[in-house]
Amino acid sequence: MLDSLKKVGKEVGKELNRAWDNLSEGWREMLSRSGDALTHFTKRKVPEGSAPPARFPSWSILAGEMEETEKAILVRLEVPGLDRDDLDLMIEGNTLRVSGEKRYVREDEGGNYHIMERAYGSFQRMILLPQEVDGEQAEASLNNGVLTVRLPKTGAPSGRRIKVM
Secondary structure, three states, rough: HHOOOOOOHHHHHHHHHHHHHHHHHHHHHHHHHHHHHOOOOOOOOEOOOOOOOOOOOOOOOOOOOEEEEEEEEEEEEEEEOOOOOHHHEEEEEEEEEEEEEEOOOOOOOOEEEEEOOOOOOEEEEEEEEOEEHHHOOOOOEEOOOOEEEEEEEEOOOOOOOOOOO
């Protein structure tokens, strides 16, 4: 019974660490944005026919979820406004790196911007996976602004119990 409690404790610890990492990433983004909120008090207008502003709203965390099944790990991320050619996915050990760029395209109708909250530019998100996956068999699809990545597991999680003799 003690062994099973230790095992549950380790699993809970792993999940808490993963949750803390995701929460920390969110707080860093919020702090970054709050600095701008405290220093920009005036409206910024983009004059008609001028170049886009030097700074667009930055990307926040790509909202997502990770699901583990018996045979695979499924990662789903919201990537609104992007096409498959805008995305780059890479497996590095037990980490999935999703990066890309959303380019600015002005839909010119002869007016001035009063609000510009859509994010443009490069982004990157690193997702720590619960175990090693088979990157060669990984599949990704994009449907209605949701990127789905299916990562087959390599078998048993790396790590094993060692009996003391």
